[in-house]
Amino acid sequence: MTKHLLEIDSVILRYGERDILSNVYLKCETGELIALFGRNGAGKSSLLKLIFGSLHGESQSVRIDKKYHHQLYTTSGNIRFLPQSGLLPGNLKVAKAINFFVGPSNRAALMEDPYLAPNVNERVGVLSGGLKKYLECLLIVYSNVKFVLLDEPFTHVSPIMVEVLKSHLLKQSAGKGIILTDHLYEPLLDISHRMYLIEQGRTVSIEQRDDLIARGYINP
Amino acid sequence: MMTMIRQKLLQKLKIIGLFYKNVVSYNLIFTAICVPCYRLAGLEAILPMFWIKFFGFALVAYMFYAFKARSLYFYYNLGFSLKRLLAIAIIIEAASYLLLIRAGLYFLKT
Numbered sequence: 001m002t003k004h005l006l007e008i009d010s011v012i013l014r015y016g017e018r019d020i021l022s023n024v025y026l027k028c029e030t031g032e033l034i035a036l037f038g039r040n041g042a043g044k045s046s047l048l049k050l051i052f053g054s055l056h057g058e059s060q061s062v063r064i065d066k067k068y069h070h071q072l073y074t075t076s077g078n079i080r081f082l083p084q085s086g087l088l089p090g091n092l093k094v095a096k097a098i099n100f101f102v103g104p105s106n107r108a109a110l111m112e113d114p115y116l117a118p119n120v121n122e123r124v125g126v127l128s129g130g131l132k133k134y135l136e137c138l139l140i141v142y143s144n145v146k147f148v149l150l151d152e153p154f155t156h157v158s159p160i161m162v163e164v165l166k167s168h169l170l171k172q173s174a175g176k177g178i179i180l181t182d183h184l185y186e187p188l189l190d191i192s193h194r195m196y197l198i199e200q201g202r203t204v205s206i207e208q209r210d211d212l213i214a215r216g217y218i219n220p
Numbered sequence: 221m222m223t224m225i226r227q228k229l230l231q232k233l234k235i236i237g238l239f240y241k242n243v244v245s246y247n248l249i250f251t252a253i254c255v256p257c258y259r260l261a262g263l264e265a266i267l268p269m270f271w272i273k274f275f276g277f278a279l280v281a282y283m284f285y286a287f288k289a290r291s292l293y294f295y296y297n298l299g300f301s302l303k304r305l306l307a308i309a310i311i312i313e314a315a316s317y318l319l320l321i322r323a324g325l326y327f328l329k330t
Contacts, residue, residue, distance in 0.1 A: 054296055073296050080297050085290040087297065089242050100231065100298060
């Protein structure tokens, strides 16, 4: 399988007088699962939006296989993004959402998923918050694209579903690059191949849990 | 190959349909306001109707962007940029305006 490389650097993002991101370099290859940590307001979501192309800072350079993209999401087959605030309109039926996002080869797997199967004819708006997040996460992860960005995919999801999501993410990361962030850091520590902490606008490489403790992100 | 292209096109049309239903359809209120104007003033109402539709569209677009911008990620993920969505909305609105005038002319004649 051909490897692809996503890179972002030269980022300057300010909100008013406040510098959010200033010295960021991040790369992700297909087959990798990368975790981003950071305190509230550190710029995790902003960084994902910058990569996706829905947000532009004073400067940024987003490249796939060394090719610059101004608005990556408008290019076909490259990227999908699960925003923290949710993705699907409430009046859309689950089955239709699956058809919109997922290619024919993966549709059956999602339609037969034990959590989704009983709800495929329901509208997204009637699903519980956790099930909606689970559905949205699977739609993005099973999309036929090279890279996937997930902003808080485990928040509001029950522990048992988090375990299921982890296995889906691991399975899909074999063929695509996944960058995800969540304050539920334990699942991220379990499944990620590489980790970064965003601190004072910069990305700092993290090797293990102790580094997060040393940098004051979590308690000992 | 042709089936794939047709399926992709059909999917894009469905997404546009959803966008119209969820966003642009609010502008039908302003189209509805135009109908009695046309009935009362006939062809003289065309310019005021245009401005009603224009400002109505601007208001709907602003309200949506200010309060429901997050829902745009659904369309972004499916490859539609904000510019493209706006262009689609303007085309639909222009078509509905022309249709309204055409229908009005027909009823004025009969």
